[in-house]
Amino acid sequence: MVSRVGVVGGGAMGTGIAVEFAVAGRDVAVMTRSDRTGAAALERIRRDLELMVDTGLLTTGQAATAASRVRTTTSLDEVVDGSDHVVESVPEDVALKREVFTELDKRAPGDVLLATNTTSLPVSAIAAGCRRPQRVLATHYYLPAHLVPLVDVVPGEHTSPEAIDRACRLLTELGKTPVPFKVDAGATVGPRLQTAMISEAIRLVSEGVTDPLTVDRVIVEGIGRRFGVTGVFDRLDLAGLDTMTAVLRAQGRPVPGVLAEKVEAGHLGRKSGRGFYEWSPRRAAEFDDRVARHLIAQLPRRPAERPAVSVDVGVLGPFLEAAVDEYESCTPEAPPRCFALLVGEQSAEEIAVRRLHFARNVRDEDPDASVEFAEHIVPCFGAAYANRRRGFWVDATDVLRAHRAAEADGLELLGSIHLHPDWHRIGPPGERGLRISQRPTPMDTYVFRQTGWPLNMITYLERRGGRVYSSLGAWAAPGRAGECAELDVRLPLT
Ligand SMILES: NC(=O)c1ccc[n+]([C@@H]2O[C@H](COP(=O)([O-])OP(=O)(O)OC[C@H]3O[C@@H](n4cnc5c(N)ncnc54)[C@H](O)[C@@H]3O)[C@@H](O)[C@H]2O)c1
Numbered sequence: 001m002v003s004r005v006g007v008v009g010g011g012a013m014g015t016g017i018a019v020e021f022a023v024a025g026r027d028v029a030v031m032t033r034s035d036r037t038g039a040a041a042l043e044r045i046r047r048d049l050e051l052m053v054d055t056g057l058l059t060t061g062q063a064a065t066a067a068s069r070v071r072t073t074t075s076l077d078e079v080v081d082g083s084d085h086v087v088e089s090v091p092e093d094v095a096l097k098r099e100v101f102t103e104l105d106k107r108a109p110g111d112v113l114l115a116t117n118t119t120s121l122p123v124s125a126i127a128a129g130c131r132r133p134q135r136v137l138a139t140h141y142y143l144p145a146h147l148v149p150l151v152d153v154v155p156g157e158h159t160s161p162e163a164i165d166r167a168c169r170l171l172t173e174l175g176k177t178p179v180p181f182k183v184d185a186g187a188t189v190g191p192r193l194q195t196a197m198i199s200e201a202i203r204l205v206s207e208g209v210t211d212p213l214t215v216d217r218v219i220v221e222g223i224g225r226r227f228g229v230t231g232v233f234d235r236l237d238l239a240g241l242d243t244m245t246a247v248l249r250a251q252g253r254p255v256p257g258v259l260a261e262k263v264e265a266g267h268l269g270r271k272s273g274r275g276f277y278e279w280s281p282r283r284a285a286e287f288d289d290r291v292a293r294h295l296i297a298q299l300p301r302r303p304a305e306r307p308a309v310s311v312d313v314g315v316l317g318p319f320l321e322a323a324v325d326e327y328e329s330c331t332p333e334a335p336p337r338c339f340a341l342l343v344g345e346q347s348a349e350e351i352a353v354r355r356l357h358f359a360r361n362v363r364d365e366d367p368d369a370s371v372e373f374a375e376h377i378v379p380c381f382g383a384a385y386a387n388r389r390r391g392f393w394v395d396a397t398d399v400l401r402a403h404r405a406a407e408a409d410g411l412e413l414l415g416s417i418h419l420h421p422d423w424h425r426i427g428p429p430g431e432r433g434l435r436i437s438q439r440p441t442p443m444d445t446y447v448f449r450q451t452g453w454p455l456n457m458i459t460y461l462e463r464r465g466g467r468v469y470s471s472l473g474a475w476a477a478p479g480r481a482g483e484c485a486e487l488d489v490r491l492p493l494t
Helices: 012-023 035-054 060-069 076-080 094-107 161-173 189-206 212-227 233-239 241-250 257-264 281-298 313-329 367-381 396-408 442-451
Strands: 004-008 027-031 070-073 085-088 113-116 136-141 150-155 177-180 308-311 339-346 350-358 412-421 455-464 467-475
Touching (some): 012 027, 012 035, 012 136, 113 161, 150 161, 212 281, 308 313, 313 412, 313 455, 313 467, 339 455, 350 412
Parallel strands (some): 027 070, 113 136, 308 350
Antiparallel strands (some): 339 350
């Protein structure tokens, strides 16, 4: 097992490679040319880790542990000393890399793999000064190294198959996607494809066909979006190999033999069931679904138009009074319970609450409630709900009565309102971990989904400086899997 890694070069790629190994639990020594570049490398690593925390990829604790695993040095001996694996990422200069590898080879024990991150240089040329070139290979990462999964694994002329296997195993352990190549092509597939695109882009601009901004837009807003989920050959099969042949001809480009042969044989891609790949209807449907989901995820969300809730202070008053009474008299063993049904009217723009009906809690009496709490709620939402004072099970006849009375007045049953106390402050010590507010708890979300009521209000009560305050939240019923959407609450004052 590789537990310590040496990285030579602390630039754009070296720092990302260091982050990758440190996050995966390896100690990393990064060699830089001076203390100043060492400090810059550590600062870059800190920023990379910070962003991983901001985006939820790592916890603060995990990032701190990863940061503590990386140290910098200006001594090649220190990088090699105790390292089970060394990655070189100095500038793309064959003489410089050869010199680094000659020194690494002298210092590192024979079983240590020496990997170069070269983009375009032959591994054999880099390993030319090594006595043990069988352990020299390229592991070519893509910028930013800690975020792009692919790593090309390339042998030199003398690299042993065992070295390639070991490198692939290590990268797989790290969660990367190693792609081993058989020949030392001097430039791996990714860079060659990229170079082809870059050359074409430069040609388009220098021929005056377009400008750099337009090229970048075409990539970012167009073909680049699809590259996140499709390759080249599945795209070709999708477009149709006959169509692609026609496009190449129209552009005055030669049609490669392999393409012409397939078209000749009637293998036109997906539409004929076979092209570069085999396409069953199921595979085609799965492909479409995957592409569409990927593209949808990149589109900006349009916030859904939701109705606002309008509720008169006078309508809410009795509920708030009852809620404060419950709050004042509750104990950690007996949480406050207050619940009412909301009745009113709704349109696309507004849900207007006209009145409320208190309803009885039959959590203790209703056998259905006991079964639901024992079999579903307690296993899903925690043992705290085994407390029979916890949770509200509204009497079904009260719901029916409220429903009928609403109908008689041309209104409808809109939903419910209930109380959340500042339980993270006043509840039993074991239940103070989760901050309570006017937002739905997981249990609320479950209940709101079950009832499907369009309006679910929560009043959150907390004591501050001797006074009890209420914050009101209003929530639409969640969909099958999502969260509850928040609704604006308006209190008409005139
Ligand atoms: N930038 C990319 O997109 C990318 C992607 C894949 C691979 N690569 C390859 O990675 C390698 C490094 O590229 P980069 O983008 O990180 O360059 P970079 O210039 O950001 O970093 C190179 C670092 O190496 C240091 N350095 C120079 N000589 C050194 C020596 N003798 N000992 C120790 N450190 C030394 C430099 O001070 C610099 O900090 C190159 O071979 C490049 O082709 C780059």
